Amino acid sequence: MATRTTKPKPSTSTELAACQPCGGTGNVPTTVRxxxxxxxxxxQDGLCLNCLGSGTAPDA
Incomplete structure (x- = not known):
């Protein structure tokens, strides 16, 4: 009888990568002039335009 090989199960983790510019907070510092x-x-705090305030990386 041949040996069975099992495939690794895909990760079920719901961890999303943090956005790089805002560090996952959704806010970035904006200079007031x-x-x-x-x-x-x-x-002052401004909305992160990379993730639009969600704090997660848009590529994830």
């Missing part, structure tokens, strides 16, 4: 010379005064 004010004045006529547009000098930077601080940062």
């Amino acid at each position: 004010v004045g006529r010379k547009r000098r930077p005064v601080g940062q």
